[in-house]
Amino acid sequence: MADNKFPNPHEIEAIPGTEGWERMYPYHYLFSTKDKERKEYEDNAFWFNDALHYPEPMYPFDIIWDEAWFLALSQFNTRIFMIPPALGVDHRIINGNVYITPVPVTDPEEVQKRIPLFMERAGYYYENWDKLHDQWKKKMKEIISDIENLDIGSLPDMEDISVVKNGLGTSSGYALLKNYDKLIDLGILCWQYHFEFLNLGYASYVTFVDFCTKAFPDIPLQKITQMVAGIDVILYRPDDELRKLAKLAIELDIVSLIGGDSKDVEAVISELSGSEAGKKWISAWDEAKNPWFNISTGTGWYHQDISWNDNLNIPLRSIRIYIGKLNEGQSIDRPMEEIKAERKRLIKEYRGLLKTDEDRQTFDQLHGIAELVFPYVENHMFYVEHWFHSVFWNKMRSVGSIMKTHQFINDTEDIWYMSRSEIKEALWDLVTSWATGTKGYGPLHWPEEIEWRKGVYQKFKENRPIPAVGTPPEVIVEPFTIVLWGITNDSMAAWSTLKEIGDPDKVKEMEGFAGSPGVVEGIARVCRSVDDIGELKEGEILVAPTTSPSWAPVFQKIKAVVTDVGGIMCHAAIVCREYGMPAVVGTGQGTAIIKSGMKIKVNGDNGKINIER
Amino acid sequence: MEKRHNYVLWFEECDLKSFPLVGGKNASLGELLKADIPVPPGFAITTSAYNLFLEQRNIKKEIFKTLKSIKTEDMDSVEEASKTIRALIEGTEMNDDLQDYIGEFYRRLSKKCNVPAVPAAVRSSATAEDLPTASFAGLQDTFLWIRGVDDILTHVKKCWSSLFAPRVISYRIKMGIPHEQVEISVGVQKMANAWSAGVMFTLNPATGDQSTIAIDANFGFGESVVSGECTPDNFIINKITDEIIKKSISHKTILYTRDPESHCVVKQAIPDERTDIQCLVDKDAIGLARIGKKIEKHYGKPMDIEWAIDKDTPGKAKIMILQSRPETSWSDKKIEPVMKPRSSALAHICAELVAGKKVN
Numbered sequence: 001m002a003d004n005k006f007p008n009p010h011e012i013e014a015i016p017g018t019e020g021w022e023r024m025y026p027y028h029y030l031f032s033t034k035d036k037e038r039k040e041y042e043d044n045a046f047w048f049n050d051a052l053h054y055p056e057p058m059y060p061f062d063i064i065w066d067e068a069w070f071l072a073l074s075q076f077n078t079r080i081f082m083i084p085p086a087l088g089v090d091h092r093i094i095n096g097n098v099y100i101t102p103v104p105v106t107d108p109e110e111v112q113k114r115i116p117l118f119m120e121r122a123g124y125y126y127e128n129w130d131k132l133h134d135q136w137k138k139k140m141k142e143i144i145s146d147i148e149n150l151d152i153g154s155l156p157d158m159e160d161i162s163v164v165k166n167g168l169g170t171s172s173g174y175a176l177l178k179n180y181d182k183l184i185d186l187g188i189l190c191w192q193y194h195f196e197f198l199n200l201g202y203a204s205y206v207t208f209v210d211f212c213t214k215a216f217p218d219i220p221l222q223k224i225t226q227m228v229a230g231i232d233v234i235l236y237r238p239d240d241e242l243r244k245l246a247k248l249a250i251e252l253d254i255v256s257l258i259g260g261d262s263k264d265v266e267a268v269i270s271e272l273s274g275s276e277a278g279k280k281w282i283s284a285w286d287e288a289k290n291p292w293f294n295i296s297t298g299t300g301w302y303h304q305d306i307s308w309n310d311n312l313n314i315p316l317r318s319i320r321i322y323i324g325k326l327n328e329g330q331s332i333d334r335p336m337e338e339i340k341a342e343r344k345r346l347i348k349e350y351r352g353l354l355k356t357d358e359d360r361q362t363f364d365q366l367h368g369i370a371e372l373v374f375p376y377v378e379n380h381m382f383y384v385e386h387w388f389h390s391v392f393w394n395k396m397r398s399v400g401s402i403m404k405t406h407q408f409i410n411d412t413e414d415i416w417y418m419s420r421s422e423i424k425e426a427l428w429d430l431v432t433s434w435a436t437g438t439k440g441y442g443p444l445h446w447p448e449e450i451e452w453r454k455g456v457y458q459k460f461k462e463n464r465p466i467p468a469v470g471t472p473p474e475v476i477v478e479p480f481t482i483v484l485w486g487i488t489n490d491s492m493a494a495w496s497t498l499k500e501i502g503d504p505d506k507v508k509e510m511e512g513f514a515g516s517p518g519v520v521e522g523i524a525r526v527c528r529s530v531d532d533i534g535e536l537k538e539g540e541i542l543v544a545p546t547t548s549p550s551w552a553p554v555f556q557k558i559k560a561v562v563t564d565v566g567g568i569m570c571h572a573a574i575v576c577r578e579y580g581m582p583a584v585v586g587t588g589q590g591t592a593i594i595k596s597g598m599k600i601k602v603n604g605d606n607g608k609i610n611i612e613r
Numbered sequence: 614m615e616k617r618h619n620y621v622l623w624f625e626e627c628d629l630k631s632f633p634l635v636g637g638k639n640a641s642l643g644e645l646l647k648a649d650i651p652v653p654p655g656f657a658i659t660t661s662a663y664n665l666f667l668e669q670r671n672i673k674k675e676i677f678k679t680l681k682s683i684k685t686e687d688m689d690s691v692e693e694a695s696k697t698i699r700a701l702i703e704g705t706e707m708n709d710d711l712q713d714y715i716g717e718f719y720r721r722l723s724k725k726c727n728v729p730a731v732p733a734a735v736r737s738s739a740t741a742e743d744l745p746t747a748s749f750a751g752l753q754d755t756f757l758w759i760r761g762v763d764d765i766l767t768h769v770k771k772c773w774s775s776l777f778a779p780r781v782i783s784y785r786i787k788m789g790i791p792h793e794q795v796e797i798s799v800g801v802q803k804m805a806n807a808w809s810a811g812v813m814f815t816l817n818p819a820t821g822d823q824s825t826i827a828i829d830a831n832f833g834f835g836e837s838v839v840s841g842e843c844t845p846d847n848f849i850i851n852k853i854t855d856e857i858i859k860k861s862i863s864h865k866t867i868l869y870t871r872d873p874e875s876h877c878v879v880k881q882a883i884p885d886e887r888t889d890i891q892c893l894v895d896k897d898a899i900g901l902a903r904i905g906k907k908i909e910k911h912y913g914k915p916m917d918i919e920w921a922i923d924k925d926t927p928g929k930a931k932i933m934i935l936q937s938r939p940e941t942s943w944s945d946k947k948i949e950p951v952m953k954p955r956s957s958a959l960a961h962i963c964a965e966l967v968a969g970k971k972v973n
Contacts (some may be wrong), residue, residue, distance in 0.1 A: 084967050104969075115963060123959050204958065207965040215951040217820035218849055218858055349853040353823050358954040362961065369958040517856050605858060 009042055009469040012094050018456045021096065024060045024419070026067065029093040047092060047099035048468040051588065052565045053301050055545040057096030057460035059416040060453065061396070061423070062302055064184070065389075066091060066098055068191035076199045081125075082117040083199065096460035099469060125200055129372055132197075136376075139193055140383045144291075147186045147391050152179050152398035155406070155434045173431035176402065180427055183395050184420055187388075194384045201373040208370040211362060215354060222516060222577055227347050227367065229574070230375040231340055234382045238295040238308070239552035241288040242315055243332050246322035248284055252277040255323055258316070261534065265312040291387050297530040297550045300385030303416050307390035308550060314530065318553035325556055332556070339578065386549075399423065406430050408442035409450060417453040418446070464592060507611065512562070512587035514607035515573030520560040520582050521601045524594045527554075541602055543594045547572040555579050560602040562590045562609060576604070584609055620662035620711065621718045624655055624802075634659045636738030636798035645934065648911045650904055653923070653933045654725055655733065655802030656718045660740060662711060663773055663797055669708045672701055676777070680792050683782070695779045702774040707766060715769065716762045719801065726803050728925050730760045732876065737772040738798045754778075758804055758876045765801060772799040803925075805933045806871065809892040810835035810921035811845055813901060814940055815852070815909040821943040823915065825858065826850045826902040830893040832883055833868030835919050835935070843867055846892050850902040857898060862891050897922060901932055908937050915940040 009031045014021065022030055033039045058066065074088020087103040105111050125132060153175050162168070205228065212224045249255050257271050257278060269285075272278030289309060297314060298305030308315040322332050347367065354360050400415035408426055409415060415423065426442050433440035525540040527533050533554045536542065541560045544551070548571050555561075559581055561572045566585040576583035582604030584590075590609070594600060599612040619634065627635045627643025635643070639657035646652060667673040679697050684690045707715075723731040736755035754775040756768045775781070776797045785792055811830035816823045829838050829845035837843040843866060849859040865888050872879045893901070901920060908916050919936035955961050 084963065085969060086966065111967060115967070118963055118966075119959060122962070126959055203962050203966060207958075207962045210965055211952055211961075216822050216824040218817055218822040218825040218851070220851070220856075220858060223851070223854070346853060350824060353852075354951070355948050356950060358950045359952075362950070362952050362954060365955075365958040366961055369962070517858075605856075605860075 006046070006468045006470060006472065007466060009047055009092070009094065009099070010039065012466065012469065015095055015459050015463050018095070018459050021456050021460075024096075024417075024453055024456070025058070025063060025093045026419070029063075029091060029098075031092055031094065042092075043470065045090070045101040045103075045470050046468065046472045047101045047470045049465045050098045050100050051465070051467075052586075053299065054098055055565050056302065057457060057465075058093065058098060059303065059457070060419040061416045063093075063098075064187060064420050065191065065301055068188050069195065071188075072191045072195040073199065076195050081121050081199060082114045083203070084111045084114040084118050094469070095463060095465065096457065097465040101470070104473075122200055122203075125197070126204075126369060126372075129197075133376060136193060136196060137383075140190070140388075143186050143190055143193070144383070144388055144391065147183070147388065147395060150179060150183060150186070150395060152176070152183070152395060152402070154402060155431070171435065173435050176431055177424075177427055180399055180424065183392070183399070184424075187392055190384055190388045190392075194380060197373065197376045198380065201377040204366070204369045204373050205377065208366040211366050212350070215359065215363075216350065219350070220514065220517065222514070222573070223346060223350075225574075226343055226577065227350070228370040228374045229343070230378050231336065231343070233375070234379045235386075235549050235571075236334070236552075237382075238288075238292040238315075238549055239318075240334075241292045242318050242553065243322055245281070245285060245288065246319045246326060246332065248281055249319065249323055250326055252281055254278055254281055255327075258320065258323065261317055261320060265316050268316065294387040294390040295382070295550050296386045296390055296548060299546060299548055300381075300389040303393045303396070303413075305389075306393075307386070309390065310394070314550065317534070321553045321556060334578065399427075403427075403430065403442075403446075406434070406440065406442070408440065408446050410447050414447075414450045417450045417457070464589065467588065506613075507593045508613060509611070510587055510590070510593060510609050512584040512590070512607050512609070513566075513573075514604055515561075515563075515566070515570070515583035515585035516576035516581065516604045518560070518580070518582035518604045519601065520604075521599065522559055524562070524596060524598045524600045525558075526591050526594060526596045528591060535596075541600060543590050543596075543600075544572075545591055546570065547575070555581075560604070561585075562587055562594065562600070562602060564588060564590050564592075618661075618714065620659055620665060621714045622657050622659060623718075624652065624657065624800075627657055633740055633796075634661060634798065636660070636740045636800075638736065638738035639798055639800045640738075642800065642802070645908075645911065648907055650907050650911065650934055651932055653803040653805050653935070654722060655800055656722065657738065658715060658769055658799040658801065660796035660798050662714070663799075665711060666705075666707055666773070669711070670705045672705055675701060677793065680782070683786070685786060688779075688783075691779045691782050695777050695782055698777040699774040702777070703767070703770050705770075707770070712762075712766060715766060715801075719762055719765050722801070722803065726925055728803075728806075730762075731925075732758045732760050732804045732806075732871075733765065734800075734802045734804055735759050735765060735768040735772060736800050736802070737775055738800050739776070740796050740798065758871070760876070769799045769801070773797055803923075805834075805921040805923050805935060806925045807834045807921035808924040809833070810919070810935075811838040811893075813905050813918040813920055814915070815905045815918070816915045816940060816943055817849060818940075818942065821946070824852050826852050826905045828893070828898055828901060828905075830898075831865050831868060832887065832892045833870045833881075834878060835921060836869040836878070837867055837880075839919070848893070848898045848902075850899060852902065852906055855899050855903060857895060860891075860895075860898075862889065864888055865892065893922065897932065904932060904934060908934065912937065912939065915944050917941075 010033050031042055070089070070091045077083045078087045085105050087105060090101050090103055092099045105114065153172055155172050155176065159171060208228065209221065209224050212219050249258055254272060254277050258268055269282060272282050293308035293315060296305045296307050325332050351360060351363050354363055396415060397412055400409065400412035403409045403415060403426065404412050408430060418426065426446060429440045429442045520541065522539060522541045524543050525536050526543045527536065528545060530551055533551065536554055536557055538557050539559050541562065542554060542558045543562045545564045546566055547561065547563060552575065555575050561576055561581070561583040563570065563572045563585045564587055566572060570585050573583050573585050582602050584602055584604060584607050587609065594611060601610040603609070622631070622635060624639065624642045625646050627639050628647060629640055629644060631643070632640045635657040642652050667676070676698050679694045682690065683694050723729060734755060734757050754772060756771065759765055759768050776795060785795065809830050809832050811828065812835065814827045817825045817827045828848040828850065831837045831843050831845045838845045844863040845865070846863055847861045848857055850856065851858050865883055867880055868883050869878050869880055905918060908918055916937050917940045918934060921933050921935060923931040923933050952961065955964065
């Protein structure tokens with residue numbers, strides 16, 4: 001461990017021109033030397049940049065989800081399920097980037113005391129998994145319906161007469177404050193539910209992984225996940241809908257009306273509505289929109305991750321790719337039966353190699369539970385990060401639009417440069433001045449402040465975050481840290497060497513996780529977002545910060561994938577395994593080091609990438 | 614249909630049932646072929662041919678008369694008898710029909726291998742080999758790189774006569790096995806002309822992982838790998854999915870090959886342009902691993918296998934299995950449970966959480 005040296009968190013300097021950035025974020029996210037005890041705690045912990053969730057610096061508003069999971073993950077570990085050796089995950093911010101550290105239970109006696117509590121509490125969830133999971137789905141659908149029906153409202157010059165005749169007793173100003181609170185509350189609640197099952201899901205997965213790697217030291221992690229991964233995963237549904245729509249277009253003989261990418265979705269729909277066949281297709285298209293087009297084009301973590309519903313040209317373009325494949329006589333169906341059969345075979349074969357009945361019993365126990373919990377681990381993202389978030393961002397835009405109307409901000413999208421508590425305060429400013437018939441203070445303060453914040457944010461973006469700060473641990477007990485961020489001695493060593501490489505233009509070899517096996521050489525195409533996928537040519541290698549289900553159609557065109565963030569369970573890895581193409585994920589800096597047009601070699605067997613210079 | 618003579622049989626026609634006719638070695642080659650495991654092609658000259666030879670030339674009586682003259686405790690008399698008998702066998706010409714039978718099979722073998730007068734290994738295959746208390750294994754001779762019908766016939770007779778080597782005679786006397794009861798078959802098998810060769814384990818010898826196959830390979834014959842004179846290319850292949858998990862290509866400096874003049878195996882330096890080149894292509898490594906799985910299944914245990922890629926066979930590279938023996942270093946280890954058995958998955962999860970994950 002001595003070789004892996006990381007900077008002290010208190011010695012990181014502000015980027016010139018960003019001084020004062022701290023006020024953009026919650027005060028308790030700051031590293032501080034003010035108090036000796038807190039300083040020591042911060043020095044001795046290992047804080048790593050959560051690049052998995054945040055490939056870009058944090059917008060002051062978007063940190064809402066970070067705070068939400070800070071609370072939710074931690075409370076389930078520490079206070080609800082009483083994970084014996086692990087408390088929560090602590091958070092900090094340096095130069096706009098989030099750093100996290102798992103907090104262990106240090107007193108061995110305390111760990112022992114927590115064991116029976118964990119057994120009882122986690123045991124209850126595992127035993128009643130299906131029942132509780134059904135209940136979870138109900139709860140999620142309820143809050144999604146709540147947020148969809150939430151009307152943020154507006155501030156009229158004069159209240160409607162109904163306010164008087166119904167004896168309402170409140171104003172639109174009060175309603176705006178209440179609706180904003182409700183919106184934020186629903187968001188926080190959604191994240192409470194998000195973690196209800198996730199910790200236990202990961203804990204059982206980690207245990208199964210550990211058994212498999214002990215029994216079969218050479219087993220690729222991919223094979224382990226293949227043995228537990230669900231097949232009818234809800235996250236694949238949006239893409240399945242596109243395939244169906246592509247087939248339907250051919251069946252109805254309306255492909256010519258769908259046209260090429262230069263034709264806008266509105267033009268397509270209006271032309272289609274002129275014929276019976278076209279109407280039939282439109283009704284299928286409309287039906288697919290809700291909920292399936294609530295899929296985000298990014299991870300859903302950032303406000304700029306718009307959904308298909310926000311730009312219907314995105315799914316339409318994908319449908320055109322599928323139509324093209326169908327016209328070439330290719331099958332676009334996921335080979336479901338083959339995937340199922342292969343999964344079954346893997347389980348049988350690996351189990352068959354175990355030497356004793358005891359081992360087979362342990363395998364069955366652990367595989368059984370991992371298989372039980374895994375569909376949740378895979379599916380929760382559609383409900384939370386995609387569906388809920390997509391609706392949430394747009395509701396926030398309604399709030400932004402009111403603030404713009406009242407000149408508190410210059411543009412609706414400026415709202416993301418304010419924290420949620422600043423917005424609440426500004427809304428008070430806004431509704432009181434509206435109520436009073438005076439000018440608020442906001443227009444004098446926020447536009448100027450936001451201009452400055454934009455400059456700071458830009459500087460944050462231009463500076464690549466340090467992968468980690470503080471003191472690396474010897475043992476990690478927190479299941480998330482292992483599964484999601486893949487924190488191992490190897491990854492830490494890789495991070496510490498990355499720093500020393502210095503000039504990204506000279507790097508010839510880089511490493512990530514072997515996400516999907518195979519070796520391929522080809523031309524790289526860097527796509528920073530799903531908007532860039534139009535530039536991809538047949539047979540290129542996609543290099544992206546991350547991918548999500550809305551990228552699915554591009555996998556038809558490419559021959560390998562490299563991502564900055566993600567572990568073995570990330571979207572790119574899962575999809576590539578299905579398509580049988582190599583993927584190296586979680587490279588940290590793939591999009592920074594690799595440029596479009598470069599010839600690269602992607603080795604999905606060992607996670608290495610060679611760059612020809 | 615006319616019943617064919619049973620003096621010479623292709624390996625494909627041999628199996629455990631034909632053991633009395635073709636001996637243990639040839640029978641097991643036949644069994645391997647039946648299990649779809651490619652061994653170098655060849656044929657068995659059966660015990661019937663041996664008996665025919667003894668009877669046709671009327672030398673059988675002579676042999677047993679000579680054997681009777683042995684005085685049990687007198688090594689000199691054993692030596693004497695052996696010399697007489699072996700000279701008799703080796704000096705007596707086979708009948709024309711027997712020569713034709715063997716010659717015809719040899720010519721067909723050469724044609725099959727696409728090599729005129731194909732170099733072959735001529736080895737005896739004793740019918741008493743597998744008697745549990747009287748192992749004759751290794752007591753008979755093997756002759757390598759034999760070419761041409763005349764030489765083949767000569768060495769077949771040498772194999773036959775090896776049944777009367779002094780040590781073999783003494784052994785039979787000691788074990789109380791009547792000389793008349795023991796018969797001998799001879800195998801004639803193409804010499805693998807290895808482009809590359811090496812060893813294969815049906816588990817990873819480094820980790821003991823039985824879900825993988827490990828292959829070591831170098832150019833030329835397998836001697837350089839077996840002897841450890843050369844760092845071979847190494848492949849780790851997932852047995853379940855037939856995917857290469859790990860591959861390391863080494864700097865390979867020497868190889869063993871056959872000198873075209875002397876027909877002897879010689880050591881040579883690998884030309885510079887080939888030293889760092891993968892000596893076994895991925896497709897063949899995977900093909901070899903598939904065969905490894907069949908061999909393991911055939912014997913029901915992890916195996917240690919010698920193999921070669923033959924360069925004579927026309928068309929695609931031809932994998933040949935030369936030797937298989939049970940793997941011992943991991944297979945003999947005491948079996949420990951992977952994880953301590955526990956009453957429930959939850960108990961495992963809890964134990965796992967408490968143990969945590971060591972990161973260094």
